Amino acid sequence: MKGKRIASLVLAVIALLVSGGTIVAQDTLSSETIQAAFDMIWLVLAASLVFFMQAGFAMVEIGLTRAKNSGNIIMKNLMDFSVGAIAYWAVGWALMYGETLGGFVGSSAWFLSYPAGTDMSPLYRDWIFQVVFAATAATIVSGSMAERTKFTAYLAYSVFISGLIYPVAGHWTWGGGWLAELGFHDFAGSTIVHSVGGWAALAGAIVLGPRAGKYVKVNGKTISKAIPGHNLPLAALGVFILWFGWFGFNAGSTLSGTDMTIGHVATTTTLAAAAGAVAAMVISWIWFGKADVSMSLNGALAGLVGITAGTWVVNPLGSVIIGLVAGVLVVLSVEFIDKVLHIDDPVGAISVHGVNGLWGTLAVGLFADGVNDPSIVGLFYGGGFGQLGTQFIGALSYAGWTLVTAFILFLVIKKTIGIRVNEKxxxxxxxxxxxxxxxxxxxQIFSNL
Incomplete structure (x- = not known):
């Protein structure tokens, strides 16, 4: 009986608190305040998920490379966020979201400074959500340049990617720049984040050159020699962490905790990733005779990258198709870049982020169904070639900007502080x-290289 009385008392107190809390909320909190609170909680939570992706990138890169470079990779993923966050605070935010100069670059709010009396709470909220995106663009480059890059060189280019290359690119669309005016759509960054990182990775891998022993001459023909990673379970853990973090990346880009399309975005994100993994598994099975583990893992990531631009404007069927194409593309691209172009990309970053970032951006112009945004309708839903053309212009512009600036950056680093460790x-x-x-x-770690 005593236990029943205590339970009844507890239930009564809970009921009183709930009802009383409701009355107080109605009396003292406006709907705008409640909305702002939901948005604050949602964006900081989403930013935390995206930040956790740094761990995912580190695990993938460590798993797909050799044991003797694991500590270096940990340091790179720690420090590209650390130096990148400071650079983005000092100049990156201003270039991306400051008052526009001709729609090409921002020009105010250096060091996140605003006039006295400005409510900084939403600005701090938005900054923390955006800085983790800047870090993602920078850390993508790490994988393609793994196992032979000087640590000082890595620190240098991380600062410039987070503080200059990515923010200027981001201003063109998310900062209200010229591509936003044109109608270019990239919901969470297939191109703005991932292709920018992917094209920078391509420039870095070319300037840096391949790892020692990666390509050998046999009867006058260049042969690609496999350099297996040392820990596939760790790489798999990294992919699952990235998939988990992607819900913050994509769903967080609704920018509101009361946006009822959050579930839609999470659904299309999941389906595309799953389809990418399945497609890569099947294609690798056909191509190599066995279901390849690393290709399947990269297939999931390719599907995630591919859906990131259109996740809000495509339906579940469209997301599955986008993911399937991404899974095929990543296998073909990895093989082409390695075996034909002889560009050494240890983790497939160029194929996952660059190639599939391009595909996902163009896919908006094909699969956008006009439901969530009637102004964005793809070719397959009666929208004609207009949106597809706009997506192509945007993707080409970002590729051109990133490749030119990244090549200049890496060449300057190479000629000054040096970009590569010596052979020993x-x-x-x-x-x-x-x-x-x-x-x-x-x-005891064995290596034949």
């Missing part, structure tokens, strides 16, 4: 040569 340092591993550490102390 590369062979002994960057953990020892760059950080005087051993990621697997007590284990």
């Amino acid at each position: 340092e590369e062979r002994e591993g960057l953990d020892l040569s760059e950080h005087a550490t051993d990621s697997y102390s007590g284990f």
Whole structure:
């Protein structure tokens, strides 16, 4: 009986608190305040999910490369966010969201400074959500340049990508620039984040050159030699972390905790990732005779990148098709870049982010159904070639901007502080040569390179 009385009392108190809280909320909080609170909570939570993607990128890169470089990769993923966040605070935000100069670049709010009396709460909220996107663009480059890049060079280009290259690109669309005026649509960054990172990765891999022993001459013909990663389970963990974080990346880009399309975005994101993994598995199975693990993992990531631009404006069927194409493209692209172009990309970053960022951006012009935004209708839903043409212009502009600026950046670094470790340092591993550490102390690590 005593237990029943206590339970009844607890229920009564809860009921009183709930009803009383409702009365107080109605008396003291406006609907605008409640809306702002939901948005604050949602965006900070989404930013936290996107930040956790840094761990995912680190695990993927470590798993798909050799053990002797694991500590170096950890340091790169830690420091590209750290130096990038400071650069984005100092100049990146201003270039991206400051008062526009001709629709091409922002020009105010340096060091996140605004006139006295400005309500900074929503600005801090928006900054924390955007800085994690800037970090994503920078960390994509790490994978394609893994196992042979000087740590000082990595720090230098991380600052410039987070503080200059990405913010200017972001201003063109998300900052109200000339592509926004044109009607270009990239909901969460297939091109603005991922292709920018992917094209920068391409420029970096070309300027840097391949890892020692990656390409060999046999009877006058260049042959690509496989350099297996040392830990597929770790790479798989990284992919699952990235998939998890992508719900913050895409669904968070609704920018409101009361937006009822959050579920739609989460659904199309999931379906595209799943379709990408399935397609990559099937294609690799046909191509190599076995279902390839690393290709399947990259297929999931390719589907995620592919859906990021159109996740809000395509329906579930469209998202599955986008993911399936992405999964096929990533396998073909990885093989083409490695075996034909002889560009060494240890984790497939160029194919996952650059190629499929391009595909996802163009897919908006094909699969947008006009339901959530009647002004964005793709070719397959009766919209003609208008949106597709706009998407092509935007994708081409971002590719041109990033490739030109990234090539200049990497060449300047190469000619000044140097971009690559020497052959001896590369062979002994960057953990020892760059950080005087051993990621697997007590284990004997064998390498034929």
